[in-house]
Amino acid sequence: MSSATSGASLPSGLAVLTTFPDVLFIPEIIFGGLVWILVASTKVAFQMPQGWVMFVSVFCFVISTTLLCLYFCGAHGGSCSWVTLxxxxxxxxxxxxxxxxxxxxxxxxxxxxxxxxxxxxxENIAAVVFAFLATLMYVIHKVYSLLRWKSS
Incomplete structure (x- = not known):
């Protein structure tokens, strides 16, 4: 698996699954989807906090899936602005x-x-665990994305 610092541009096609920070899209999507499912399946007793949790899980699920599909398709074209994005x-x-x-x-x-x-x-405990795991995946992805951005 290549690292984020080996190249300044984002991979495209199946190479997305061979670079370390980009392969983290998969667990981010899985953990985010599990948070979404678990919170949606519980009785919502506290609307405001759990509404924010639902917004975050759905928003990040959709955007992460969209970015992964765009990287697979090569829509970024190797531009540095996509690294910043x-x-x-x-x-x-x-x-x-x-x-x-x-x-x-x-x-x-x-x-x-x-x-x-x-x-x-x-179910709430499971949602907490998966939310913190998703947070960890996004933080690790952020660190390696910063390294890639710095080398570009």
């Missing part, structure tokens, strides 16, 4: 997911002290 998106997604994970953890804590069902509590 990648850095900006990964940073924004990392901050969004960190805030969503903290809010989901808070909602899970509140549901543990209230009279919500045990199954809902377990």
């Amino acid at each position: 990648d850095v900006i998106y990964q940073g924004t997604a990392a901050l969004f997911y960190l805030s969503a994970a903290v809010l989901q953890a808070y909602v899970t804590y509140l549901s543990s002290i209230s009279s919500l069902q045990y199954i809902t509590y377990q």
Whole structure:
């Protein structure tokens, strides 16, 4: 697997799956989708925080999937502006997911002290775990995207 610093441009085609930061799109999409599914399947007791969690998970799922498809198609054409876009998106997604994970953890804590069902509590715990894993993936992707941006 090649690293982010070996080339200044973004890969295209199946080469997306051979570069380290770009292969992180796969777990980002999976973990984000799991957060989306788990929060959507629970009884929403706290609308504002869980609404933000849903917005972040759906937004990042759609944008990450779109970027991955664009990189597969080679729509970026090797332009440096796409490297900058990648850095900006990964940073924004990392901050969004960190805030969503903290809010989901808070909602899970509140549901543990209230009279919500045990199954809902377990789903909220799983959503917290996957939200923090998605945050970690986006932070790692951000660091390596910054290294690629710096070398471009």
